[in-house]
Structures are given as structure tokens and as C-alpha cells.
Amino acid sequence: MRLRRSGGLALALAVAACDTATAPSRASTYPFDLEASGLVFHWPTSRLPVRYWVDPAAGPVARYTETGIHLWESQFLYHEFTGVLVTDSSRADVLIRVTGPTPPDVPPVAACAGETQNAFSEDFTLVGPFRVSLRWYANFSDEDVANCLGRVTAHEMGHTLGLLAESPGPEDLMNTQPRVTVPSADDRATVITLYHTVPSLLPPVRPQ
Numbered sequence: 001m002r003l004r005r006s007g008g009l010a011l012a013l014a015v016a017a018c019d020t021a022t023a024p025s026r027a028s029t030y031p032f033d034l035e036a037s038g039l040v041f042h043w044p045t046s047r048l049p050v051r052y053w054v055d056p057a058a059g060p061v062a063r064y065t066e067t068g069i070h071l072w073e074s075q076f077l078y079h080e081f082t083g084v085l086v087t088d089s090s091r092a093d094v095l096i097r098v099t100g101p102t103p104p105d106v107p108p109v110a111a112c113a114g115e116t117q118n119a120f121s122e123d124f125t126l127v128g129p130f131r132v133s134l135r136w137y138a139n140f141s142d143e144d145v146a147n148c149l150g151r152v153t154a155h156e157m158g159h160t161l162g163l164l165a166e167s168p169g170p171e172d173l174m175n176t177q178p179r180v181t182v183p184s185a186d187d188r189a190t191v192i193t194l195y196h197t198v199p200s201l202l203p204p205v206r207p208q
Contacts, residue, residue, distance in 0.1 A: 117131045172187050
């Protein structure tokens with residue numbers, strides 16, 4: 001996740017039987033601010049759903065993005081985050097592209113990589129949409145590439161939710177080199193904590 005200062009500067013309820021013991025949550029949180037700077041961002045309810053646009057040339061990444069939206073939405077009990085795919089890039093909050101040719105479309109190998117970028121102004125407002133860049137490596141099998149892109153797309157989407165730091169936990173989706181395909185208990189605890197923390201960075205102005 002790269003954030004730089006710009007030149008200007010279905011509600012789900014799980015009901016357990018009374019005689020069923022429920023183990024306490026062992027989930028812990030990890031830092032989510034930008035490089036321990038204290039700069040915190042998350043989408044306010046007034047800006048939901050977050051609009052994701054995927055370059056048509058990215059092929060199956062649109063499907064991975066849709067899956068990622070559902071994965072992150074499912075971490076919240078009260079719809080603190082929702083997302084949607086849009087076809088108009090000029091109205092998107094997040095732009096997702098693939099570097100190189102369209103990746104193969106077949107169902108923990110380092111066969112791809114990703115990066116999320118944005119900037120903020122002097123008044124601590126994000127500038128323009130988040131820009132997610134994905135790339136894949138041709139010296140791996142199609143299956144390895146597809147599996148990797150599924151994980152990395154969901155990971156980079158976590159950054160666009162406001163998880164600006166990487167998790168030190170090897171079993172977390174937000175680890176620098178994610179080996180899992182869904183958010184862990186610690187990912188969930190962290191993103192929920194984030195969305196109940198007052199942000200210090202404001203969302204970018206959305207084109208009408």
C-alpha cells in the first residue's frame with residue numbers, strides 16, 4: 001500500500017441455544033494506520049457503496065473483485081462497508097488494472113503481485129480514486145496464476161477499505177504475501193475495529 005502526500009497537499013444474527021457454550025473470540029487486531037503514522041482512513045456510510053471499476057482487459061479479475069467485495073462485506077454485522085462493481089471508470093472510487101496481457105481464466109504460489117496507491121492533500125483528504133495495479137508472471141501455470149490473483153485481488157481490496165498497513169500474521173489475508181483466500185479472524189477483528197475508529201483521512205471527492 002502506497003499513500004503519499006500530494007503536491008497540494010443481510011444483517012445476520014447467529015442465535016445459539018441457551019445450553020450451548022460459546023467459546024470467547026481469540027481474534028486479535030494488528031495495526032491499520034499508515035506506516036504507524038496515526039493516519040487512519042475508512043469509508044463513511046455516506047459514501048457507500050464504494051464503487052469499484054475493473055479494466056475490461058483484466059478478464060477474470062472482475063470476478064475476483066466481485067468475490068472480494070462479498071468477502072469484505074461479510075466481515076461486518078451492520079453493513080459498515082458495502083461495495084459495487086461499476087462500468088464507468090470516471091465515477092469509480094477504486095480503479096483496478098492488470099499490467100500486461102489478460103491473465104488466464106482457470107481456477108500459494110508467488111505467481112502474481114499487486115500494489116494499491118493513492119495520495120492525500122494538505123487538508124488530509126484523499127486525492128482521486130484508489131489505483132490498484134495487478135501483474136502476473138508467465139513462468140507459472142495458469143492455475144497458479146489464477147489462484148494467486150484471487151488472493152492478491154482480495155488483499156489489495158483490503159487496502160482500499162482502509163487497512164493501510166500489512167499484517168504480520170502469516171495466516172492473515174492482509175499479510176504481505178497472503179497464503180489464504182478469505183479474511184482471517186484477525187483480519188475481521190481489525191477491519192471492524194478500524195470502522196469504529198475516527199478517521200483522520202477524508203475520502204476523495206466523488207465525481208457526480
